[in-house]
Amino acid sequence: MRYEFADCVLDVDRHVLLRGGENVSVEPQVFDLLELLAENPGKLVAREEIIERVWNGRFVSDSTISARIAAARRAVGDDGKAQRIIRTIVRRGLQMAADVTCETDAGSSGDSQTQRLQYARSTEGYAVPYTLFGEGRHVLRIGSVVHDLEAEWRIPSERTRLQDMASRFRLLRYNKDHGVSSNNDHQAVYDKRIDEILSVTQAAGFDRFSILGEMGGTFPALHFAVRHPERVEKLVISGGWAEGRDHRDDAQLPDSIRTLIAEGWNTPGSGYAMGAEFSYFPEGPLESVRHMVDEMQALYSSEERLLYRDIANRTSILHLLSQVQCPTLVLHGRRTAVHPLSEARKLAAGIPKASLVILETANQIPLPGNDAYGVYIQTLQSFLEAED
Structure with a gap:
């Protein structure tokens, strides 16, 4: 470091x-x-x-x-x-x-590849971390399995995905949580996220750009696209959902993921913790999910994970969909269980210029080693590089 x-x-x-x-x-x-x-x-x-x-x-x-x-x-x-x-x-x-620039080692892989953390200043004066690498069309990527840029880089499968994207685009990576778990005023949280996105894109020299929102990154991505349509060329939503579990037909059934977290999240290497994460990535690969769980257990207590789960269950974005003005691609696995394909259909049906591509996977997003991974990256590239 x-x-x-x-x-x-x-x-x-x-x-x-x-x-x-x-x-x-x-x-x-x-x-x-x-x-x-x-x-x-x-x-x-x-x-x-x-x-x-x-x-x-x-x-x-x-x-x-x-x-x-x-x-x-x-x-x-x-x-x-x-x-x-x-x-x-x-x-x-x-x-x-x-101002501080941070360069971190790529981790346990033993290679010499590094990421450089840079910092923008929010309008409130605090530092907002981001990374910028690759060449080509400007793409802002929001969302990941962890809300920490350094921890994400230490996960080999996530690092591979980022490097594959950066080989195709000028990739600006921003992913930061600001007390969503303890703040019931979600709009205030999204307002802060929008302010931070403006700060990091200005620092990176991004004037007009596309956004890739993965999983929970769907929500700040949609809020920003609606608030600042003049800045967003295209939008990709991958593994996202329109309405959380509390708004669905199965809301009265026990939440098995919440039970797994409550029972064993605080135990390192716990099968309960692995089970909770495998719910999102049932096709693995196993070692990739194990790396995710190791990093997530180091970052979050069981109380934090439960609050994140509760927020995901309560969230609905339906009211914003009709206001999205840019061309939008929704990418989703056919057999996903936590946030099923029906949620992706809601997103695609509600956004005026949206299309849906269904990936042959049960993972919330395909990981390197999945058969659908190559299709995922190629579809992403084709959409973002296509002329309007």
Whole structure:
């Protein structure tokens, strides 16, 4: 992991700080403080979080904390008066004031491929992470099995899908959750997502572009397309749904996925957790689903997963469909069970310029190794590259 900011490079794997290309010697606690701030650009990092990370939660005096902050500023060429890079939020904590670019290793595959995390600024001033790679038509991709760009990149099947897309398009990848699980005002959440999409597309130089919304990414994609039709050339909805389970005929039946999550999500490697995710990807491949579950269990508690499930069950997008103005492609598996083909038909029937392509799979979206995967990628490319 490498973080670049101002004229500095913080290489976490090598435990090296460079400034202007020169090695800067720092003690371990100062390095840990810089790493914590670089991980959270633009965010307030509270004093309690600093103590927990740098001093493992032990009691530490104010003078000791101040000394480490001063040392960190000196190391990156900053000072307490200028605060160009490390900003003090009085009585609350610190903030990384400089823009940060992050380069992460591709993971356990052993290759040297990397992704570069970049950060846009929202209108509220916080950092919004995104990645940008590939050449060709501009495509914004929203949605994934995980709401974390780094975790997604560590999943080999997801990394392969992203690389396949980037070999065909200029792929802007944005996927961020903002407390949807704890916020009942869903429109306020979507308003925030729209603001972030505007921020990352502006930072990436995307003026007019297509959107690929996968699974839960369907909803911010549709909200943005309706709110900003002048920005959206085409829309692809893959593995999405028009109405959640609570609006369907089987709403009164027990929710087996919710039961699996409640019974075993907090147990690493649990068969219950695997069962919950296999509901979305019954055709696997097994190892791909296992990687997904490992990353998701590290990111989300069972309470968070249950809340996400409840929100998916309650959500309906029917009221927006007739307002979508751009050509739209709906891609969906014929034998999907969690969000069945009937939901894709609702989407295609409700959007004026939509067409539906049915994929021969039971997975919510095809994964590398599925027979339908090649058709999925080729159909996506053909639609997005076709002239209107």
